[in-house]
Amino acid sequence: SQTIHQWPATLVQPVGSPLSLECTVEGTSNPNLYWYRQAAGRGLQLLFYSVGIGQISSEVPQNLSASRPQDRQFILSSKKLLLSDSGFYLCAWSMASGKETQYFGPGTRLLVL
């Protein structure tokens, strides 16, 4: 069966500091990978998705970037965090065929102070 991991679970960072969140998927090959942000009262917002190594599509222009250095690894980064970057970050995966739905990881709670 497939498993998706995210770390860290919780992160408190000062404004202006860099960010690196990691997501890995086990038990599948060539998955589609997604980064979402969930803010209170605002629902789930798709930030990035990737259909393969090095292929990143951005849905929302912002202070964040994503990379996919390996087939089952997805990284969310920032060079300088803003207060508005606080939120709950979720990684998700789906089958490459696109016929299935998305499955979410446990999430990383980020607080920027």
Added chain:
Amino acid sequence: QKEVEQDPGPLSVPEGAIVSLNCTYSNSAFQYFMWYRQYSRKGPELLMYTYSSGNKEDGRFTAQVDKSSKYISLFIRDSQPSDSATYLCAMRLRAGSYQLTFGKGTKLSVIP
């Protein structure tokens, strides 16, 4: 008009009650419909996945899609305190489309 509307609640019901959760949507091109359950401080967990109109049942859960009314529902029978969570509806345009459009979620509390 937002693409997907979902009453945020909170909704409180006694244990054993039948729960009805609903979403309405504006884009008639949505074809795939999902319900996720999210416990506090956890990632969403897929509950139901349906295509087009009709009903789908899985244990105590029934998902219903009415495309003519642009309305989807999730029914929970014999609700349990462990069902207390936020329920998110989501929908997608077609197979191979990467974008899911989510409702903001309904917070449900089942009181013992």
